[in-house]
Amino acid sequence: MPRLGEVAEPVAGPGEVVLAVRATAINRADLLQVRGRYPPPQGESGVPGLEAAGEIVSVGSGVEGWRPGDRAAALLAGGGHAQRVAVPAGQLLALPRGWSVEEAAALPEAALTAWTNLVVEGVLVAGQTVLISGASGGVGIVAVQLARELGAHVLVAGRDPERLERLRELGAEGVFPLADDLPSRVRAATGGRGVDLVLDLVGGAQLGRLLAALGARGRLVLVGLVAGRRAELDLELVLRQRLRLVGSVLRSRSRGEKAELVAGFLAFAAPLLALRRLVPVVERSFEFGRIAEAYAHLEVGRPFGKVVVRIDD
Template sequence: MRAITIPVPGGPDALVWAEVPDPEPGAGEVIVEVAASAVNRADLLQRQGHYPPPPGVPAYPGLECSGVIGAVGAGVTGWAVGQPVCALLAGGGYAERVAVPAGQLLPVPAGVDPVDAAALPEVACTVWSNLVRVAHLGKGETLLVHGGGSGIGTFAVQFGAALGATVVATARSTKHDKLRELGAAHTVDYREQDFVEETRRVTDGRGADVILDIMGASYLARNVAALADGGRLVVIGMQGGRRAELDLGALLAKRASVAATALRSRPLADKADIVRGVREQVWPLVESGAVRPIVDRRLPMRDAAQAHRLVESSDHVGKVLLTTA
């Protein structure tokens, strides 16, 4: 088969479309014939040499895919060859085939294009596990989503709104109309406006009950300032760095909490549990149309370098897909 390889870490041109060995399904795995994968920020870090895949995972980037099952390994039940699926991966999605633990498979939701389904697994699992399992976002609460125009952001805006939360999203002003269409009640241009002041303004001074943050260190102090009493800050990215000073006094005064999570490195059983939760609680929202995959564009997988440049520029809204056809 062919896959995107990284012979030497570096810029987008480090991505090379090359012939590699075909995967074989191990016990408890299936082979997915990949129709599409999606570009995530983690893929950019892996390309640069900063985020190696976990042991035993293919060296090719790609944390999600859609396609059809091509082979079923020993011990797998409930899945059959030819079945359309999408999957959460620890790596290997930028390829024509990938071996997937059966617990990380999801059916393509009814009404969703089988290619566009590649835009769902990583964001759905990330957003659901953090907003529901960690932050316990409730109806009537205020959710602040940073990076609202990203794949994670566009999904979180829709999901938060579907849960009955009032969603505030930060993004470039050119993306605000789209975010309001997706369910954001308020939008903030992070380049021109102070998201702390804006969040307090639109909540009559209370602040956000839950903040989903992709920035990390550079936003930590301001995120704590933007929290309501009893608020929950969940950090899922470090685009703004990994080290910052935390004012515990400010956190204590608000009886607030800070959590940080990653998905890729979780044990298989934990990932399977998250996937089950997504299938039970998120897929019905997707099938009803309350939440949908937001795809900026599709590009051939051999043009992965172009896709990485686009995602690095942050000029996209939603997901950039890489297709094998």
């Protein structure tokens, strides 16, 4: 379980800023990290926390466009569950006007995961259809909105479709149970074609069903393994339909690659953030002193959206 402690105050190295964290969010990677099952990438903070928002308090050499006092959210390789964190400047996102600091803290990991995997890995374009599994979570909710804004048709699947009904107002056009008949139901909903892209946020045994919901030359981007790490696949289907199966991890990517992703995301999404057409759902917010409860809530509370922690100065 996570525990609070003292660590050395971070210093802004070249190309970095130090952020005074006012809010941070919990991710499944943090749950694994505190159990010793997902160590941070080499050279990164050993403190968990993949995203945060607050004010910049110091700026390292070579940083342009950011000053102390600016409010920002940050995509992190770690270190966000603390009062201060050092952030490569390319991983900062200006706090959208009208957003709470909690909403801003809940944005970077979900939004950049959705962006990378829908757009860069999944090559989703307007008019195509995407099926998102595990859509009731932090990443899924933002992915539904982003896919809608890309002009795609959005279908969602989960073990409890009733929970997914809420996603219709965010753009989901179809809601399906993750069951044996998923491929036939999805085909029926797509005029027999199947979907162009599956964004699989859960993995596990139902991967074969998701693959069978793809149309010819469809892509499946595997992002999460919350439902398990083993699956049995019909490889004949993969050949016959000329499918592509892509695995994707954000955290271990280089700072340069993350900066490119953040810039690409903001070029498309900044106006949508300002209009609140793309906004994470903060399911619950905890005080910093109760961060262990926040971890437990993500693990067993089945939140619909993000779990956030507020840090008062």
